[in-house]
Amino acid sequence: MNVLVIAEHDNKALKPATLNVITAASRFSGNIDILIAGGNCQDVAKEASTIKGINDVICMSDAALEAQLAEPLAEAVIQIQGDKNYNVILAPASTFGKNLLPRISALLDVQQISDVIEIISPSSFKRPVYGGQAIATFESNDEFKVMTVRATAFDKASTEGGQATIEEISFNSPKNFGTAFVGLEVAKTERPELTGAEKVVSGGRALGSKENFKMIEELADKLGAAIGASRAAVDAGYVPNDYQVGQTGKVVAPELYIAIGISGAIQHLAGMKDSKTIVAINKDEEAPIFKIADYGLVGDLFEILPELTKKL
Amino acid sequence: MKILVPVKRVVDYNVKIRIKSDQSGVEDSNVKMSLNPFDEIAIEEAVRLKEAGKASEIIVVTIGPEKAQDILRTAMAMGADRGVLVSTDLKIDLGGIEPLMVAKCLKALIENEKPDMVIMGKQAIDDDSNQTGQMLSALLGWPQATFASNIEIDNGQANVTREVDGGLETLKVALPAVVTTDLRLNEPRYASLPNIMKAKKKPLDNKQLSDFNIKLTPRLKLVSVEEPPKREGGEIVSNVDELLDKLKNEAKVI
Ligand SMILES: Cc1cc2nc3c(=O)[nH]c(=O)nc-3n(C[C@H](O)[C@H](O)[C@H](O)COP(=O)(O)OP(=O)(O)OC[C@H]3O[C@@H](n4cnc5c(N)ncnc54)[C@H](O)[C@@H]3O)c2cc1C
Numbered sequence: 001m002n003v004l005v006i007a008e009h010d011n012k013a014l015k016p017a018t019l020n021v022i023t024a025a026s027r028f029s030g031n032i033d034i035l036i037a038g039g040n041c042q043d044v045a046k047e048a049s050t051i052k053g054i055n056d057v058i059c060m061s062d063a064a065l066e067a068q069l070a071e072p073l074a075e076a077v078i079q080i081q082g083d084k085n086y087n088v089i090l091a092p093a094s095t096f097g098k099n100l101l102p103r104i105s106a107l108l109d110v111q112q113i114s115d116v117i118e119i120i121s122p123s124s125f126k127r128p129v130y131g132g133q134a135i136a137t138f139e140s141n142d143e144f145k146v147m148t149v150r151a152t153a154f155d156k157a158s159t160e161g162g163q164a165t166i167e168e169i170s171f172n173s174p175k176n177f178g179t180a181f182v183g184l185e186v187a188k189t190e191r192p193e194l195t196g197a198e199k200v201v202s203g204g205r206a207l208g209s210k211e212n213f214k215m216i217e218e219l220a221d222k223l224g225a226a227i228g229a230s231r232a233a234v235d236a237g238y239v240p241n242d243y244q245v246g247q248t249g250k251v252v253a254p255e256l257y258i259a260i261g262i263s264g265a266i267q268h269l270a271g272m273k274d275s276k277t278i279v280a281i282n283k284d285e286e287a288p289i290f291k292i293a294d295y296g297l298v299g300d301l302f303e304i305l306p307e308l309t310k311k312l
Numbered sequence: 313m314k315i316l317v318p319v320k321r322v323v324d325y326n327v328k329i330r331i332k333s334d335q336s337g338v339e340d341s342n343v344k345m346s347l348n349p350f351d352e353i354a355i356e357e358a359v360r361l362k363e364a365g366k367a368s369e370i371i372v373v374t375i376g377p378e379k380a381q382d383i384l385r386t387a388m389a390m391g392a393d394r395g396v397l398v399s400t401d402l403k404i405d406l407g408g409i410e411p412l413m414v415a416k417c418l419k420a421l422i423e424n425e426k427p428d429m430v431i432m433g434k435q436a437i438d439d440d441s442n443q444t445g446q447m448l449s450a451l452l453g454w455p456q457a458t459f460a461s462n463i464e465i466d467n468g469q470a471n472v473t474r475e476v477d478g479g480l481e482t483l484k485v486a487l488p489a490v491v492t493t494d495l496r497l498n499e500p501r502y503a504s505l506p507n508i509m510k511a512k513k514k515p516l517d518n519k520q521l522s523d524f525n526i527k528l529t530p531r532l533k534l535v536s537v538e539e540p541p542k543r544e545g546g547e548i549v550s551n552v553d554e555l556l557d558k559l560k561n562e563a564k565v566i
Contacts, residue, residue, distance in 0.1 A: 010478075069483070070446065070456055095476040099458050102411070102446035111412045111531035114441045124535065129406060129439050133329050134338060136406055136439075137535040178455040178486035182471065186479040195477070199565070223566065235496060241461065241475045247440065248495060250477065256565040266328070273543060277563040279555065285548075292545040295558050307552045312566070 001030025001122065002084065006077065006091040006100070007048060011038045011066065014047055016196045017092035019159065020151035022053060025090050027119040031055040033084070034164075037076045037171075039066025045166050051157055054164040062171040067181035068096070074103040075173040081108065083169075086144065088122075093148035093251075094195075105146040112146045113138060117153035131247040132270035151195065152253035152274060187240040189227075194243065197226035199256040202245055202272070205232035206261025206282075206301060213238040215305045216260060222312045228252065228272075230262045246271035261301045264289025281305070313367045313465070313487075315358040316427035318418055319351035319387055320404065321380040322438045335536040337406055338438075347383040350433025352390075353493040356500040357463060358431050359391035366465045367429075369393050373421060375414055375521060376404050388511035389503030395514065396421065400521035400528075405438040407534025409521075415447035416526045422452065427488065429470070434459050434492040449490035457485050459494040 003025045008015040018034075025032045032053055036045045037060040045059035058080060064072045077089070077100075089104065091097035093115045105112035117135070118126035124139045125147065194200065201223065203216040213233070220227045228250070229243040245252055247270035257275035262268060264280070264287055272278070273292055280293035283300050290296040297304060323329060323338070324346040330339040347355075361367040372387040374380045375398040384395035398417060402408040422430065430449075435442035449456035457463075457472035461480065464471040465487075474481045475494045485491075503511070521528070549555045559566045 070458075074450060095459060095474075098442050099446065099456075099476075102443035103450040103456070105443070106412060106415060106447035106450040109412070111410050112441075112443055113532065114443060128540065129537070130323070130329050130338060131437060131440065132540060134331055134537050135540050136537050138407075138532040139535055140532050142531050178489070179457070180484045182482035182484050184476075184479060184481045231495065240479065241496065242477055242479050247437070248435065256559070256563070267325070273540075277559070277565050278543075278545065279559070290546065290548070292543045294545060294547060294563065295555055296546070296548045297552070297555050298548060304552060308555070311552060311556060 001028050001088070002086045003028050003030050003032045003088045003090065004084070004086040005032060005034045006089065007034050007036050007044065008092055008094060008096045009036060009038060009041065009044045011041045012043060014044055016156065017094055017151040019051065019156035020154040021090050021092050021149045022051060022157035023154040024116065024119060024149040025088070026053055026157070028088055028122055030087065033058055035060065035077065035080060037065050037073055038068055039063055049164040049166055050162045051159055052161040053157055054162050057164045057166045059166055059168050060171050065171060069177070069179050069181060070100045070103050071177035071179050072173065073100055074107060075175070076171050077104050078107050079172060080169065088145045090147055090149055093150050097148045101146060101148050108144060108146065110142045110144050110146045111140070112148070113140060114148050115150050116147045117150050131266050132273065133266060150251060152251055187242060191220065192224070192226045194226045194228055195250050195252055197252070198254050199223050199225035200228045200252055200254045201225045201258045201260065202228035202230065202262060203233055203238070203260050204230040204262030205236065207233060207238055210238045219305060219309045222309050230268050259289050259293070260305065262289055263287050264292065313429065314369045314371070314425070314427040315361065315367050316371045316373060316422060316425060316430050317351070317354050317358050317387065317392065318373045318430070318432045319355070319383055320348045320374060320436045321345050321376050321383045322348045322436055325349055325437055331537050331539055335538055337534070337537050347386050348433050348436045350435060350493050352500040353495065353497050354431040354433050355387045355390050355392060356498045357493060360498065361465060362391065371396065371425060371427065373398065373418065375400060375409060375417055377401065381516065384516060385511050386503060388514045389508040390501060393514065395516040396519060397516060398519045398521050402528060406537065407530060410530055410532060411441050411443035411447055412531070413526055413528060414444050415451055417521060417524050418448050419451045420524050429487055430490045432490070432492055434494055445490050445492035452490070455485035455489040457483050457489060458492040460491050461494050461496045463491060463497070
């Protein structure tokens with residue numbers, strides 16, 4: 001059994017979710033190769049070579065892959081698949097993997113399995129459906145398996161102890177795909193990255209303004225936590241889009257998740273209900289968030305939040 | 313410019329689903345069904361492009377049961393010009409029609425209709441796959457721009473802002489292209505009563521999925537559908553001090 005993990009990276013460093021995918025890949029008990037495709041991404045290949053459990057690092061560095069657009073990247077993977085014939089191809093179920101993998105599946109004529117949370121056998125898998133309201137088990141009868149993996153469902157592979165060889169392969173598809181990268185607007189933050197954070201403090205519509213949302217930031221900084229938000233808070237412009245937790249935002253599973261002024265809609269719960277300890281602060285004692293919270297505090301967040309931040 | 317908008321009929325997003333007792337699927341009798349929310353956004357965007365003089369015709373397509381006509385009528389009431397129902401008796405949520413089959417069927421329709429752009433939802437809220445748009449674009453060999461929060465059409469190209477994990481990415485794609493919608497692209501309108509009446513007279517073409525040359529045996533066999541693990545929540549603390557005490561000494565997370 002040969003397994004390929006498509007690494008997510010920014011041409012400088014690996015994104016941590018890649019390590020969770022490697023653990024998922026190890027469930028197939030085969031040789032695991034990892035693909036680093038990008039532009040001037042040799043440092044990432046070096047970083048990947050020490051990850052425990054990796055056989056080969058395949059490094060494909062080409063100007064056409066620098067922006068990691070789905071069209072050329074998919075061609076790159078198809079090229080490699082033509083040489084190596086992997087039985088399984090995996091990537092994280094992040095916006096990177098979600099954008100890329102279905103393209104690869106279609107080109108290989110495989111029905112992808114999205115957002116896998118458990119690998120029961122090399123051909124049977126569990127995944128959440130209906131916004132996490134149900135867990136479905138599927139058996140794939142495709143010759144190859146192509147899947148995105150939910151990072152929070154698997155531990156991280158160790159970044160030490162591996163001694164993989166780095167194989168450089170050149171990209172031989174200089175086609176023009178009709179897509180050009182214009183720019184990336186990154187919301188800079190010193191805080192931990194939301195999806196991998198141990199603690200997350202999230203705010204909802206009840207915060208009422210961008211100004212008030214600073215109270216969430218103060219609490220988060222006291223705890224060393226990342227900041228999340230409900231869709232309503234993002235839609236209202238209190239925080240940027242990449243803070244959204246939920247069915248259609250990010251999935252998090254920190255040790256501690258504090259939901260403040262968030263009602264607990266199904267779509268929000270889908271992104272956080274696997275957190276270890278959940279705290280809810282809401283003035284409505286009937287709010288659905290309390291049903292899943294380990295500790296609920298009923299009251300006005302504008303009184304509770306300052307007190308909590310002060311007493312920490 | 314002609315725009316094609318594929319849409320799906322799903323359990324309404326407000327419904328708390330029930331799992332069948334034999335774990336064979338999700339209860340769909342007597343459940344409110346609606347247009348998938350992301351597809352509503354796709355229709356709205358197409359209609360706005362038409363209102364802005366950028367698009368001339370909007371075609372909505374769905375694959376599903378006879379009843380799925382209702383969502384095509386809703387789409388036409390919002391402003392789509394005509395509808396295509398590709399009928400099938402196979403299930404469309406889990407263990408039946410799969411994204412790859414849908415992409416293949418859409419490809420065949422598109423080769424016939426020759427739209428300049430496909431705008432569709434990034435995911436359906438039943439099986440949450442988030443695959444069909446990307447697959448379609450790969451099969452057509454067209455550019456893709458997924459998870460769009462802004463679309464501008466200019467000179468045969470689309471400038472698309474995408475919601476990605478790191479922030480906002482902007483791409484320029486040559487048309488024809490496939491664009492998938494994210495939540496913040498727009499706020500869909502409600503169809504007015506006169507428009508609902510008018511939509512009843514708009515053309516609706518009926519095709520059979522079995523007439524397309526596509527293998528309809530699922531690649532993913534549905535084995536079971538279960539409840540997710542239940543959380544034992546529900547403890548209410550009376551004040552901040554008690555909360556801090558619990559977090560320190562019971563949960564040991566701070
Ligand atoms: C297709 C689709 C996808 C979606 N995806 C997502 C998603 O990924 N993530 C997501 O979060 N949502 C998502 N949603 C939206 C979701 O359905 C809810 O609308 C949203 O989560 C509500 O956000 P909220 O809890 O902040 O707001 P509300 O539901 O308005 O809740 C605000 C809460 O604040 C409480 N409150 C008000 N004032 C105070 C106060 N002073 N002190 C304390 N508490 C107070 C209220 O009691 C209430 O419970 C999606 C919806 C759709 C249709």
